[in-house]
Amino acid sequence: MPELIAKTALLGKKPVTFAGTTLAEGDAGPVASIALFPGQDKAAAKALKPLAFPAPNSFTESEAARLVWTGRDQAFLIGAEPPALGGIAAVTDQSGGWATLTLTGPMAVEALMRLVPLDLRATFAVGQAARAPLGHMQSILFRTAPDSFTLMVFRSMARTAWHEIEVALRSLAARAALA
């Protein structure tokens, strides 16, 4: 009987730091999409406790898990196995389908604003989330701390996402060295 080894999309990739800002691969653990069936908001709220179903463009969190808004009546439960939601919501396993990157440091906002056409400055506060393009890729991103973002991209595109963010960081570091 084979023993299957689990791998993240960029396993073995060491974090890089430019201009005090670090890009690293994270491991989100279990990820499940929870898409509410019509009229099931209340039942879902009950079943998901203590997590509240997030408003658009935000996430809620408990000690163990985060619930990140990802679309109309849809959120990703990250970090915990989903509760039983039969008839309330369509639950699909998304674990491993997404590569998770974290970007932390003073240049995080500026680096992302070279790739994501959103205003990610202070108005995109901790607790905010967005579905937005990262370069040519679809992404889910959210702010976990004033200087820290988590980005999720399709697993197959992880190398490209890493490359693009690293280039943005390198450019910013070179700009800073010029000043």
Added chain:
Amino acid sequence: MRLTCPLCGPRDRREFYYYGHEDYLQRPGPDAGPEAWDDHLHLRDNIAGEVRDLWYHETGCAQWLVVTRNTVTHEILSTELVADRKKKGVRA
């Protein structure tokens, strides 16, 4: 050009895929006849002024929107989710 997605907020036009006039929402019945179907799929007015057309928030929330805009002034007058129009299902 910028469009306000009712869910995601104001976004750059590049995030959206353009489809066409909202006529696409009025699907004829299966027996409506070739003229009605031809009209539904192919015949459009080329309006100088206010139009309502369909856009897909492709790199965002994957929702289809009805956008009311002015083709002369390029003003965006409103955006709404197609799914929120509470349309009854088609015959199926």
Added chain:
Amino acid sequence: MRILGKGQIDRNRPVSFRFDGKSYQGYQGDTVASALLANDVRLMGRSFKYHRPRGVLTAGSEEPNALLEVVGATNQTPNVRATMQEIFDGLNTQSQNRFPSLSFDFMGVNDLLSQFLSAGFYYKTFMWPRAFWEKLYEPVIRRAAGLGRLSGKHDEGHYEKAYAFCDLLVIGSGPAGLAAALTAARAGADVILAEEDRELGGRLLADEPDLDGAPARDWVSSTEAELRSLPNVRVMTRTTVTGAYDNGTFGALERVGLHTPARADLPRECFWRIAAKRAVLAAGALERPIAFPMNDRPGIMLAGAVRSYLNRWGVTAGKRVTIFANNDGARQTARQLMAAGVEVAAILDSRTDATAIEDCPVYLGARVTDTSGRLGLRSISGAHVGGNFQIETDCLAMSGGWNPTVNLTCHLNGRPRWNVDIAAFVPSEGVVPGLSVAGSANGDFTTHACLAAGQAAAIEALAEIGVTAAAVPLPRAEGVPYAIQPLWLVEGKGRAWLDFANDVTSKDVKLSAQEGFTSVEHMKRYTTQGMAPDQGKSSNVAALAVLADATGRGIPETGTTTYRPPFTPVSIAAMGAGGRAMGFAPQRFTTSDQASRDRHAPMIEAGLWYRPSYFPKPGEKTWRESCDREVNMVRSAVGVSDVSTLGKIDIQGKDAARFLDLVYTNTFSNLPIGRVRYGLMLREDGLVLDDGTTARLDENHFLMTTTTAAAGLVMRHLDFIHQTHCADWDLRLISVTESWAQFAVAGPKARALLNAVLDAPLGDFPFMACGETQVGGVKGRLFRISFSGEEGYEVAVPSRYGESLFRDLVAKAEAMGGGPYGMEALNVLRIEKGFITHAEIHGRTTAFDIGMEKMVSPKKDCIGKAMAARPGMVGEEREQLVGLRLAQETKAFGGAHLFTQGAEVERETSQGYVTSVCWSPMFGATLAMGFLKNGRARHGEKIRIVDHLRDLDLLAEVCDPVFHDPKGEKLRA
């Protein structure tokens, strides 16, 4: 020549740079233009058409003459304006459009031929013979006329793009822009101040008026310091706002690293996309030349530029300067030059009623009638009421008045209006929603008015977005009204240039009118006036004034041509920043990617995906050898292939089955749980959209597969159907393509291989069954489907286990005489079996064409059903899917056309075309698929295949597209 004590260059930091191979010295803060002038170099370029010697005309981005090539280690940038290129140690520049040298240019002969090179020359001359166009005319014209050259190599430079957002974008940092930015900044608004120059200040730097009784530079410095100290303000220097677009979007080009030696990772330029709630255009005004005979010699410059060089860089453009103007403003030039100790030979004022009181000779009602000096101005001839005169002079500072920089207000089709008082176009109000115009850009030509207007514009703009801004104290400034009397053209014998960049003279414009091109837009195209890099910044108004005169109309009736983005040239590299090499498109890698590369599989791009083409074994010399082996391996033993790239869509809800019945032509509501069915999907217009299998995992849970190519398209289509037609259904869709790694296991030994891998041996699992499975304790899914015609399975595990499972499957397959197979073998296997791909369902084929019309259920409606039945979509006249078989090996001939034997081979007689071709090792024949008119009735016929591209003319037998196992016995084994 450098003037001691003048200018803001850093004299403690000398900088050496090269121009045309010679080393020159300037100072930190110099541009190439200011440094060359300081070195008494006046000749900086050759003109576009006549190769006339040219010097610098301006001190800004509107420069039409002094265009250079900047030579870097890895790139060569042409058409760089010497006025914009800051010098740094090691900068290497060269003049362009000359041979062999700038001072001696063979093509200067064009100047002697100018009589023949008038407007419309190409249109009139290069008419015939037609064959000469490509061989003679085009190359000759290309060489003779033109701008700079590229290196011909890849530009290895790094470019960047970025997004920015703000409440208020202030464009320009002269008095109006600074006042606007300061007002908004103190109100706490989120402000971006964009300035094209390397320093803030605009004309305050060049003209040095007094503000609050002190030099303007003091106020500029203190304002800049305050702005830079505030967290709500971003000051962007070296940044040109190049275009205004819809809904408050602006494009801007930042010159990030062009003023320093290239260094790793430092972008050369950054293209910004700025979304601004409101914007204030404070881009100032551009001075315009006067068209007088022979007005293009090096040394003839704009008066404002002469002041700029004096005040900003401490440079005088000549030792003995003459002024020629039609307005008061130019008088300043004379006074400032004299104050700096430069001799002013005379002022020629075209007005008769202006004051003659100056510390130098003043000629009223005067004109320059001719000039001399081959490579630089030596003297001018003038005329005034008292008669003719001649002046020895090496610099002529001219001013024909000022044109407000209205360009951005025209980018959304706004038309500027004519203001008689200043004899210039000013912006029309409200033509760019959210953009207001202040200061000189709006025709206010005094410092006082600019400051006040900038402030007012900011207050008003912010009020519109709910931000209250208070007036801030502004410095006292002069408010002398601007007095001008239009003068566009001095008639005379010699040529009078209107457009220096395109070598257009007043004669060309008149000729255009004479030949019937009287509309300003026609004149522009006939003469090329206002085209190319400078976009007529200095020439447009004078040219249309001359046109107006020639056609007997007024200027407002004549109108102006449309100013389009970009305001200044933007390199394609900057706009496409990040789009080179890896940045061109995302690269998608499967979980088995490394395992495939470890086996030396060449990768092939399938959409964005990289998939293994074949897996070469030692001794195999061609891809065909590997491919043939892999095909035989699948047919005789077992093969493993990564099929994770196929789209996978998870569909759940009580209405899931109902939804599938709507989107597929065939019925899915009666599919039992644990079974898979092939489905055909149409577009609403009746043509085939995609095909694939859908598995029923549970009563209300389906898993749809799409082709790799159409995965995104199908998702969008399903979202559309769902949201438009059945949003209230109990239904949810989500892509799970990336969540599962899925491998095809195919061949007579497929079951044995699976039994070696799965935790429990496979029981009764018939063709088209599906269910849960377990591999090494990991839950997976198993489908019995086949794309090869052999007994086939697809096993799926969560993607994090994909690589591990692939390696294990391949290792075990090899032990059984099998192994991995790539895209080439996969393609051969499916052609042998007659399975279609998007080569066949390419967007023009119907269900009828591919022989699947029976799959369109008569019992229910589905997307595309109504239109699939319209006339012309079914019938003998349609090209129908057929197989083609040839005994011989030949080059692939996909795209070749089919002809009936004996018929003429021409487009009209084509009977169809070929879509897929392969060499089949199993049949020892070339097999193909294609579409043939009435093809299903023509099995057995010999058909001619003609491929003009590959020079093939073949004969093939038409047959059923299913070559291998037509009864499907192997599939069901």
